[in-house]
Amino acid sequence: MAKLLYEWDYSSYPGAKAYPNLFKPIDIGNLTVPNRIKYAATEENLNARDGFVTDSGVEYMRWRGRGVVGGLCFMQGVYMDEAAKGQGYVGQAGAWHDKYVPGLARIAEAIHAEKAVAGFQLMDCGRVGAVEVPEGHGPSTVPQRLRVFKPMKEMTNAEVKEMVKQHVDAARRGVEAGFDIMEISGIVGYLISNFISSYTNRRTDEYGGDIRGRMQSVVEIIQGVKDVCGPDIPVGIRLCSEELLDDVRGNTPEESMETYKIAEEAGVDYISVTLGWQESIYPVISRDIPMGNWTHLAKRAKENVKVPIQMAYRLFKPGLPDELIGKNELDIWEMCRPMIADPLMPKKVLEGKEDEIRHCVACNLCLARLFRDAPMTCYINPVCAHEAEPVFVAPPKADDEKEILIVGAGPAGLECAYVAAQRGHEVTVYDKRDEIGGTLNEAQNAPYGDDELWTCIDYQKVMCEKAGVEFKLGTEVTDDIIEDEMPDSVVLATGPVYTDIQGNDKVKVVNVLDVLGGRAQVGKKVVVWGNRKPGIGVSLHLAQKGVKTTLIGREKTAGFDVNPSFKWRYMIYLRQNGVMAYNDCMIEEVTETGIIVKTYDGYRFPVECDTIVLSDRQANESLKKTVQSEGIELFVVGDALVPRNLSSAVHDGYRIGMRI
Amino acid sequence: MSFDAEKEISKLWRNLHSAQAEIGKTYYRWRQVALEIAGPDADPREIGLKAAYVIGKDVGKGLLPRLNWLKGEEGFMMMLGRSLAGLWNVEGAQAMAEKGEKPGEVFIKCARDPWPTYAKEFDVPMEEVAACREKMFQSILEDVSVFFNIPLNIELEKAIPRGEGMWVLRLYKAE
Ligand SMILES: Cc1cc2nc3c(=O)[nH]c(=O)nc-3n(C[C@H](O)[C@H](O)[C@H](O)COP(=O)(O)O)c2cc1C
Ligand code: SF4
Numbered sequence: 001m002a003k004l005l006y007e008w009d010y011s012s013y014p015g016a017k018a019y020p021n022l023f024k025p026i027d028i029g030n031l032t033v034p035n036r037i038k039y040a041a042t043e044e045n046l047n048a049r050d051g052f053v054t055d056s057g058v059e060y061m062r063w064r065g066r067g068v069v070g071g072l073c074f075m076q077g078v079y080m081d082e083a084a085k086g087q088g089y090v091g092q093a094g095a096w097h098d099k100y101v102p103g104l105a106r107i108a109e110a111i112h113a114e115k116a117v118a119g120f121q122l123m124d125c126g127r128v129g130a131v132e133v134p135e136g137h138g139p140s141t142v143p144q145r146l147r148v149f150k151p152m153k154e155m156t157n158a159e160v161k162e163m164v165k166q167h168v169d170a171a172r173r174g175v176e177a178g179f180d181i182m183e184i185s186g187i188v189g190y191l192i193s194n195f196i197s198s199y200t201n202r203r204t205d206e207y208g209g210d211i212r213g214r215m216q217s218v219v220e221i222i223q224g225v226k227d228v229c230g231p232d233i234p235v236g237i238r239l240c241s242e243e244l245l246d247d248v249r250g251n252t253p254e255e256s257m258e259t260y261k262i263a264e265e266a267g268v269d270y271i272s273v274t275l276g277w278q279e280s281i282y283p284v285i286s287r288d289i290p291m292g293n294w295t296h297l298a299k300r301a302k303e304n305v306k307v308p309i310q311m312a313y314r315l316f317k318p319g320l321p322d323e324l325i326g327k328n329e330l331d332i333w334e335m336c337r338p339m340i341a342d343p344l345m346p347k348k349v350l351e352g353k354e355d356e357i358r359h360c361v362a363c364n365l366c367l368a369r370l371f372r373d374a375p376m377t378c379y380i381n382p383v384c385a386h387e388a389e390p391v392f393v394a395p396p397k398a399d400d401e402k403e404i405l406i407v408g409a410g411p412a413g414l415e416c417a418y419v420a421a422q423r424g425h426e427v428t429v430y431d432k433r434d435e436i437g438g439t440l441n442e443a444q445n446a447p448y449g450d451d452e453l454w455t456c457i458d459y460q461k462v463m464c465e466k467a468g469v470e471f472k473l474g475t476e477v478t479d480d481i482i483e484d485e486m487p488d489s490v491v492l493a494t495g496p497v498y499t500d501i502q503g504n505d506k507v508k509v510v511n512v513l514d515v516l517g518g519r520a521q522v523g524k525k526v527v528v529w530g531n532r533k534p535g536i537g538v539s540l541h542l543a544q545k546g547v548k549t550t551l552i553g554r555e556k557t558a559g560f561d562v563n564p565s566f567k568w569r570y571m572i573y574l575r576q577n578g579v580m581a582y583n584d585c586m587i588e589e590v591t592e593t594g595i596i597v598k599t600y601d602g603y604r605f606p607v608e609c610d611t612i613v614l615s616d617r618q619a620n621e622s623l624k625k626t627v628q629s630e631g632i633e634l635f636v637v638g639d640a641l642v643p644r645n646l647s648s649a650v651h652d653g654y655r656i657g658m659r660i
Numbered sequence: 661m662s663f664d665a666e667k668e669i670s671k672l673w674r675n676l677h678s679a680q681a682e683i684g685k686t687y688y689r690w691r692q693v694a695l696e697i698a699g700p701d702a703d704p705r706e707i708g709l710k711a712a713y714v715i716g717k718d719v720g721k722g723l724l725p726r727l728n729w730l731k732g733e734e735g736f737m738m739m740l741g742r743s744l745a746g747l748w749n750v751e752g753a754q755a756m757a758e759k760g761e762k763p764g765e766v767f768i769k770c771a772r773d774p775w776p777t778y779a780k781e782f783d784v785p786m787e788e789v790a791a792c793r794e795k796m797f798q799s800i801l802e803d804v805s806v807f808f809n810i811p812l813n814i815e816l817e818k819a820i821p822r823g824e825g826m827w828v829l830r831l832y833k834a835e
Contacts, residue, residue: 144724247728249808
């Protein structure tokens, strides 16, 4: 009989009725898991630089433990070698010595306190490792494609055997720390996948050669880890179902399926389906990839092996995984980023509070931060990585209840509004538009998934309603309104102003929002002025409609304000859509036939156009003087303060909401 | 302000050529520094070849993200040949890649190369210029070979420093 760790009865919850397949139990090895939900292992760079667990890391995990409502909650992959060649992130948890066990136990306890199943993950980062040391290790010395990663050194046969032992020893430490389930991470280009891939494994000893040879070290790890885990602690593995490395002669999909069968033969109790490598040229999880794009891979895995199949990858809403589990095409719904963005996401699904979910917008900022040695941050969730700070998690009631007037119902204003209202303030949000959402009303029309950004407004709307925020829409705030109302505080969330350019009879000038909103017509040849994200968005929007589009801006690179983990996608789309970009330039003159561009170093050249789209933004100074001259407390948030992005709007709004 | 295309382009063109010449000369200025530090017993050709090797290794690493195997071996060889010719062109040469007769064979041909002219200013023998070009391309191939798991070689077949005709280098898969 499989063992159930904690009793959960979901029968009275609306989510269990709406998604019955998600909230039914499953046996994984000899462990019964009460539901089909898993928080997938996630590095967050919150541990100390020497690999010890910190309070921030523990509280981060406690929240995710609460979120899975009895399901599987995995801590990040630990590195296992004292030489730290396997350490991929400065804040990655270590498990190469028994001294780490007490800290790791704190994480297991935090997850158990939420009555969830605590998962431990083993992850030597291989080619992506050696973050703190000069040289990494791997099956063969295949040079790095990207210079950010350290050079590789081929492991000797003895070192491979030592590496297997390190996995087994670390697994034992995980067991001693109290974890209930063990996972070996063979994901996205880390050491296990380096051994498996024909791209990176050129060995001629027993750990190389054909796919069986390339799986040999993995088989030894599985068997060793199973031995220390015993019958009650299931052991699973995350394995690539498609490496997407055909450009560098990686494994075929058939070889990848073979690895699933070999892992099953070796005794794993489940397989988590992954795909792609950090080095792959194909995008896998960014917003331009539609939700549910990869579910056929879970289905294919189920056709090839009998053990339970788990999968994440852009499964951001409960409906699809519920359906797939119902059709026996998936067994467990994994989530990583949806629960970075909202740690309680599945709990809200269970409780029928889906409208209160703060949805991940698949921007990959969280990932980009890891590679910049910075602690986790979420684009959309200002509380992420601050779970150990009560003032963030539950901003305390205000000492003095104030009347707050917020000008602007965009993401910065709305975020600030509900946080301030939750703290007991009386909040009124004004906007000259008839609807909330600010510039996102139009920005969401940019291609490659930007409609997902609107989920932020949906969430904020619900939160404002629950917190009792009052709205005065269709009302432009004037000096008179401020003088009449005389609130205690004013928050200016008015959005940016746009740098103006004078057109002429032949070249007309329109605003980016009017173009994206469908209110302004453009000609056949367009110059977009401003090479940050709004400029990129509108350029792609127009280019897709067949308009010849040139993007010009003062930033050194287009998309300077987009994080690198997403920016590379935009660079490809600009190229694919034939958008010419001139960076580090100004528009010197508007002529009868277009414009004269002036480069930063003084070269000048003409670009033909009949329309200029303004997307270059500046801070908005309006109303500031009036508020200040009345002696009213003033805050400025979002693009009105400094034009940036949605994330800055949300984070500004939350922080001022906490402070006011 | 009126826009004079001829003026703008000629300014750009002049500056590009000055930049190319400065880069070429700076290479030989550094060679001079290395020789002076190495002392009278050092072999200048050895130093030149070492520099070509170090530069080629670094350039080779930069090439890795730009190459791929999507069009199979033939396509890969041609892409690589074009990249080598392209690198030479950026330095001010007039080079191109041409498919050879044997499978996977590519010829890099260069009709005009400014390096021998810079070299002459610094009294560098033309044989060294040719040997360094070959060495540099060979060291570019080192990482590319390992990365794509294909043994590659390139050999100088004809060098015509400052003369008429063509440089010819043969790029091929080593057996
Ligand atoms: C910030 C971040 C950290 C991650 N860390 C790990 C890790 O430690 N181990 C692992 O196996 N996968 C890791 N992953 C991969 C995720 O577990 C997951 O498979 C991937 O993000 C796709 O799922 P999603 O679309 O639900 O985010 C990480 C992903 C992100 C975004
Ligand atoms: S940073 Fe972006 S991708 Fe990562 S969880 Fe937050 S919204 Fe999602």
